[in-house]
Amino acid sequence: xxxxxxxxxxxxxxxxxxxxxxxxxxxxxxxxxxxxxxxxxxxxxxxxxxxxxxxxxxxxxxxxxxxxxxxxxxxxxxxxxxxxxxxxxxxxxxxxxxxxxxxxxxxxxxxxxxxxxxxxxxxxxxxxxxxxxxxxxxxxxxxxxxxxxxxxxxxxxxxxxxxxxxxxxxxxxxxxxxxxxxxxxxxxxxxxxxxxxxxxxxxxxxxxxxxxxxxxxxxxxxxxxxxxxxxxxxxxxxxxxxxxxxxxxxxx
Amino acid sequence: xxxxxxxxxxxxxxxxxxxxxxxxxxxxxxxxxxxxxxxxxxxxxxxxxxxxxxxxxxxxxxxxxxxxxxxxxxxxxxxxxxxxxxxxxxxxxxxxxxxxxxxxxxxxxxxxxxxxxxxxxxxxxxxxxxxxxxxxxxxxxxxxxxxxxxxxxxxxxxxxxxxxxxxxxxxxxxxxxxxxxxxxxxxxxxxxxxxxxxxxxxxxxxxxxxxxxxxxxxxxxxxxxxxxxxxxxxxxxxxxxxxxxxxxxxxxxxxxxxxxxxxxxxxxxxxxxxxxxxxxxxxxxxxxxxxxxxxxxxxxxxxxxxxxxxxxxxxxxxxxxxxxxxxxxxxxxxxxxxxxxxxxxxxxxxxxxxxxxxxxxxxxxxxxxxxxxxxxxxxxxxxxxxxxxxxxxxxxxxxxxxxxxxxxxxxxxxxxxxxxxxxxxxxxxxxxxxxxxxxxxxxxxxxxxxxxxxxxxxxxxxxxxxxxxxxxxxxxxxxxxxx
Numbered sequence: 118x119x120x121x122x123x124x125x126x127x128x129x130x131x132x133x134x135x136x137x138x139x140x141x142x143x144x145x146x147x148x149x150x151x152x153x154x155x156x157x158x159x160x161x162x163x164x165x166x167x168x169x170x171x172x173x174x175x176x177x178x179x180x181x182x183x184x185x186x187x188x189x190x191x192x193x194x195x196x197x198x199x200x201x202x203x204x205x206x207x208x209x210x211x212x213x214x215x216x217x218x219x220x221x222x223x224x225x226x227x228x229x230x231x232x233x234x235x236x237x238x239x240x241x242x243x244x245x246x247x248x249x250x251x252x253x254x255x256x257x258x259x260x261x262x263x264x265x266x267x268x269x270x271x272x273x274x275x276x277x278x279x280x281x282x283x284x285x286x287x288x289x290x291x292x293x294x295x296x297x298x299x300x301x302x303x304x305x306x307x308x309x310x311x312x313x314x315x316x317x318x319x320x321x322x323x324x325x326x327x328x329x330x331x332x333x334x335x336x337x338x339x340x341x342x343x344x345x346x347x348x349x350x351x352x353x354x355x356x357x358x359x360x361x362x363x364x365x366x367x368x369x
Numbered sequence: 370x371x372x373x374x375x376x377x378x379x380x381x382x383x384x385x386x387x388x389x390x391x392x393x394x395x396x397x398x399x400x401x402x403x404x405x406x407x408x409x410x411x412x413x414x415x416x417x418x419x420x421x422x423x424x425x426x427x428x429x430x431x432x433x434x435x436x437x438x439x440x441x442x443x444x445x446x447x448x449x450x451x452x453x454x455x456x457x458x459x460x461x462x463x464x465x466x467x468x469x470x471x472x473x474x475x476x477x478x479x480x481x482x483x484x485x486x487x488x489x490x491x492x493x494x495x496x497x498x499x500x501x502x503x504x505x506x507x508x509x510x511x512x513x514x515x516x517x518x519x520x521x522x523x524x525x526x527x528x529x530x531x532x533x534x535x536x537x538x539x540x541x542x543x544x545x546x547x548x549x550x551x552x553x554x555x556x557x558x559x560x561x562x563x564x565x566x567x568x569x570x571x572x573x574x575x576x577x578x579x580x581x582x583x584x585x586x587x588x589x590x591x592x593x594x595x596x597x598x599x600x601x602x603x604x605x606x607x608x609x610x611x612x613x614x615x616x617x618x619x620x621x622x623x624x625x626x627x628x629x630x631x632x633x634x635x636x637x638x639x640x641x642x643x644x645x646x647x648x649x650x651x652x653x654x655x656x657x658x659x660x661x662x663x664x665x666x667x668x669x670x671x672x673x674x675x676x677x678x679x680x681x682x683x684x685x686x687x688x689x690x691x692x693x694x695x696x697x698x699x700x701x702x703x704x705x706x707x708x709x710x711x712x713x714x715x716x717x718x719x720x721x722x723x724x725x726x727x728x729x730x731x732x733x734x735x736x737x738x739x740x741x742x743x744x745x746x747x748x749x750x751x752x753x754x755x756x757x758x759x760x761x762x763x764x765x766x767x768x769x770x771x772x773x774x775x776x777x778x779x780x781x782x783x784x785x786x787x788x789x790x791x792x793x794x795x796x797x798x799x800x801x802x803x804x805x806x807x808x809x810x811x812x813x814x815x816x817x818x819x820x821x822x823x824x825x826x827x828x829x830x831x832x833x834x835x836x837x838x839x840x841x842x843x844x845x846x847x848x849x850x851x852x
Contacts, residue, residue, distance in 0.1 A: 169803075169807050171803055171807075172799065172803070192806070193803060193806035193807055194806045194807075194809050194810060194811050194812075196807075197806065197807050197808055197809035198809045202807075202808075203807050205804070205807075208804060209798065209800045209801050209804045211801055211804070211805070211818070211819060211822055212822055212823065213821070213822025213823055213824070213825040213826075214818055214819065214821070214822035218818070219805075219808075219818065220808075222805075222808075222810050222814060222818055223805075223808035223809050223810055226808075226809040226810050226811065226814065227809040230809065262822065279808060283808065283809070
């Protein structure tokens with residue numbers, strides 16, 4: 118029985134008056150992994166920001182529903198609490214705020230949203246260390262300020278740790294136009310795969326097929342000119358790797 | 370003497386200042402205005418010796434020749450010094466001998482402010498408190514326990530009577546009455562404050578704390594604090610301040626003097642939360658304070674930590690005079706201004722002794738239409754071989770209508786000195802906010818998280834309970850300024 122988690126219907130949206138998403142349709146059911154692939158600069162990141170509600174990204178028409186609820190009227194933090202998590206390409210630094218405090222705030226904000234009791238510091242640290250250990254993150258890193266002075270690999274590790282701790286319903290992995298650091302991506306892939314079950318879903322946004330060697334998708338969609346122009350299974354990704362995006366870009 | 374009238378009703382709508390209530394008590398108030406007679410009256414009220422009255426009158430005479438400084442980046446209505454009350458004290462038949470005799474309304478006031486005056490209730494004897502209400506000290510706790518160690522902790526009025534030799538020797542020795550306009554005024558009319566004496570080799574067994582409260586209307590508060598740390602002693606001292614919410618501006622001009630002898634250390638922490646005025650800039654305390662520590666002994670150390678969130682206008686530069694060889698001065702500051710608040714604050718580090726070191730960590734947060742200036746002086750005398758200073762001034766702007774300015778002065782006459790200065794100005798970026806929010810943290814909490822991170826180096830210097838209070842205070846002060 119397929120239960121839809123995310124439903125996007127005939128979406129038109131953009132940023133600063135420029136239309137980027139033009140008639141986009143996609144349904145992600147519980148437990149599914151979808152990959153959206155497309156050439157650089159096609160606006161793939163716009164899609165992830167729209168789903169998270171980043172200010173400045175405006176929807177002109179269409180519908181986005183998450184677990185049957187209208188996502189479009191929710192604030193960024195409500196969407197996060199509802200279970201959407203974005204693994205960012207370029208996570209920002211927050212000086213002076215240790216990873217531990219940051220994540221404790223986040224976890225307790227989400228628990229509060231769901232009327233669950235907040236975790237006290239001891240419980241939280243125990244849980245965080247355990248999740249960290251699984252990802253090869255030592256206690257020292259948890260004391261450092263969020264992303265400050267982190268290497269590319271460390272940043273990815275931290276993003277993955279956050280996902281592991283927050284346990285989202287839908288994780289969006291945005292690697293739309295980042296350089297491909299395979300070691301760093303393996304870390305993320307491992308984290309993502311750990312979280313996979315028949316309830317949680319994943320949306321991978323990339324233009325490199327190789328990432329999909331580590332996170333094997335159920336569906337692959339080609340994104341060009343603001344919408345999905347072709348859908349298929351994981352073999353479509355291999356095809357794209359071979360032929361490139363020229364065929365779709367030309368269609369413009 | 371006139372009795373103060375009934376309290377007026379104040380409008381608390383739209384304001385976040387939770388200490389803005391007024392205590393309805395009978396006060397004994399001297400007539401308005403400033404002249405030698407008023408000074409004689411204050412001195413007589415306090416039963417002071419002749420030498421102190423003479424000093425006051427001398428200061429007053431000198432003050433009349435001085436002009437109010439205008440170099441600070443502050444704009445405020447001219448203060449009419451003749452239109453103020455210089456003495457206001459809660460009316461009691463006789464001076465209270467113990468807490469049981471203190472007016473219940475005053476006890477309730479401190480209770481409401483979260484200041485424990487009943488010893489058995491205090492955090493198991495960790496903090497001793499001196500409570501100053503308008504012009505007088507109303508209670509000092511744990512005196513007996515401190516006395517066992519030879520520590521003197523009392524109001525300055527009592528100290529004048531009970532330890533005249535110490536007061537005579539040290540009062541005005543760090544900040545002379547000629548120092549500046551506001552210090553001179555204070556020297557003429559100061560009413561009460563705290564006195565601390567830590568004898569040789571004693572580590573003060575608990576934190577000492579003074580809690581200042583302005584209650585009466587149109588009354589200037591001129592408190593005077595003197596701390597003397599004898600050879601090899603240590604004390605950590607905390608100061609807190611609040612005032613009722615009033616439409617008129619209230620004047621506060623205090624002096625804090627600290628004397629540190631050989632191998633002694635004083636840690637002085639302030640959480641200043643005088644009423645900042647309402648969101649349109651009406652009312653609020655004018656805070657003109659002179660704080661200075663003299664590190665007279667070798668290896669002596671002073672550390673100033675301040676969290677400044679209150680006052681409409683702040684003019685304050687806690688300083689260290691590093692006379693003793695190897696002495697150390699530190700200044701850690703968080704200043705937060707919101708709405709129409711103005712702060713011109715910083716420090717002075719005066720290096721005189723050899724191998725003296727100083728450290729300045731200043732964090733300024735401006736929001737709303739506020740304006741803030743860091744003004745600091747690092748002065749190295751030719752005698753100060755191998756002096757070192759490290760200064761770091763960081764400013765954080767919230768929104769686009771506030772201002773932040775950094776004015777560091779350096780005067781160096783030593784060839785062997787090492788001076789470092791770093792300064793940054795930043796804003797809370799939309800990317801940072803989005804990042805936090807995308808993890809489920811609300812915008813308001815995200816801001817406080819980022820601010821706490823920004824201030825962390827300073828907050829870490831505060832004693833634990835104080836640090837938590839200070840962090841809360843910062844968050845409250847910023848409420849509504851974002852999002």
